[in-house]
Amino acid sequence: MCNMVCRKEVFPMDSPAISQIHTLCVQMERHLSTPFPFSLWAKHCHYSPYHLRHLFTETIGVPPHQYLRRRRLTEAARQLVFSSQPLLEIAFSAGYESQQAFSDAFRRLYHMSPARFRARGFFYPLQLFPEEPFLWTSGPKGDGALRPATPKDIPTWMALAHLSIDGYPCWVEGAYRAALSAAISDRRAWVWEGQEMLGIATLAPQGDHLAYWAVHPRLRHRGGLQRLLALFRQTVLPQRAVALTTFRAGDAADTGHRTQLLQLGFEPRELQTAFGYPVQRMVLPANRTVAP
Structure with a gap:
C-alpha cells in the first residue's frame, strides 16, 4: 500500500446545494424530449442562472447544456x-x-x-444519469492514498465510472466490468481514497498503458487528475513513461479531457482506432515530473 499523502482541501459546496443539483438532473430527465426551462429552475432554486451553471459544472463535471x-x-x-x-x-x-x-x-x-x-448494434453511452448515493462525495476530508483495488471496491468503482464515462469513447459496461475484475485479480487496479473513493486507475496487461483512470467529477476542476497522476507516477510507474489513448483534436464528444492531458504534460503521438472510434495515443515522458 502506498503511503503517499495528498494535501488537505476544503470544498465549499454544501449538501443542500448538491441535493439541488441532483434534483435538477432528475428534472432534466423529464425534459429529454422537450425544452428545459433552466432559467426558471434557477429562479426556483433562488440562484442566478450563472451561479447554478457553475454549481452544476462543479458537481457533474460538464455544463448543464x-x-x-x-x-x-x-x-x-x-x-x-x-x-x-x-x-x-x-x-x-x-x-x-x-x-x-x-x-x-x-x-x-x-x-x-x-x-x-x-x-x-453496439450501444455505448455518452453520459449516464448520476446516481444519488454517490453524488454526495465532498472531496478529500484528510489525507488521500493510493492502494490496490479489491473485489469489494467494484460497486463503488462502477458508480464512479458511471460518473466519468464522458472521458472514454465506447464505454460498454459489461466489457468494462469484466476487464476490471481481471485487472483487480492481476493487481493492475488502484484506488485513490480518502474517507471516500476519489479516483480510480487501471493498467493494461502490457504494463505502461493506463487503460482507465478518472477522478470524481467534483475533483476534475480542482487538480484531481494531477494529484492522482502524481501518486501513480511516484508509486506504480516510477521513472517510466505513461501512455494512454484519448480523443483526437477537435472531437465534439470531448468534454475537455484532451486539454487536461496536454496541461499535465502528455504528448500527442500516433492516431489510432479503438472499437471503431478515432482516438489518439498520448504519452507522458519518463522524465516529466508531475507535482501532487
Whole structure:
C-alpha cells in the first residue's frame, strides 16, 4: 500500500446545494424530449442562472447544456439499438424537431449516422444519469492514498465510472466490468481514497498503458487528475513513461479531457482506432515530473 499523502482541501459546496443539483438532473430527465426551462429552475432554486451553471459544472463535471445534450443522445442511441422505433420518433423523443437535425447532432458525437449505429448494434453511452448515493462525495476530508483495488471496491468503482464515462469513447459496461475484475485479480487496479473513493486507475496487461483512470467529477476542476497522476507516477510507474489513448483534436464528444492531458504534460503521438472510434495515443515522458 502506498503511503503517499495528498494535501488537505476544503470544498465549499454544501449538501443542500448538491441535493439541488441532483434534483435538477432528475428534472432534466423529464425534459429529454422537450425544452428545459433552466432559467426558471434557477429562479426556483433562488440562484442566478450563472451561479447554478457553475454549481452544476462543479458537481457533474460538464455544463448543464452539454450534459442535457449528451443525455438525450445517449437515450436515443439506446433506443436505436434496443428498439425498433422509427428514426423520426427517436429524433422527437430526443428533443429534435427533424430527423435531419437529430442525425447531424448524433453524427457529431457518435461519429456515425443513426442508421449505421443501429445496424452495428453496439450501444455505448455518452453520459449516464448520476446516481444519488454517490453524488454526495465532498472531496478529500484528510489525507488521500493510493492502494490496490479489491473485489469489494467494484460497486463503488462502477458508480464512479458511471460518473466519468464522458472521458472514454465506447464505454460498454459489461466489457468494462469484466476487464476490471481481471485487472483487480492481476493487481493492475488502484484506488485513490480518502474517507471516500476519489479516483480510480487501471493498467493494461502490457504494463505502461493506463487503460482507465478518472477522478470524481467534483475533483476534475480542482487538480484531481494531477494529484492522482502524481501518486501513480511516484508509486506504480516510477521513472517510466505513461501512455494512454484519448480523443483526437477537435472531437465534439470531448468534454475537455484532451486539454487536461496536454496541461499535465502528455504528448500527442500516433492516431489510432479503438472499437471503431478515432482516438489518439498520448504519452507522458519518463522524465516529466508531475507535482501532487
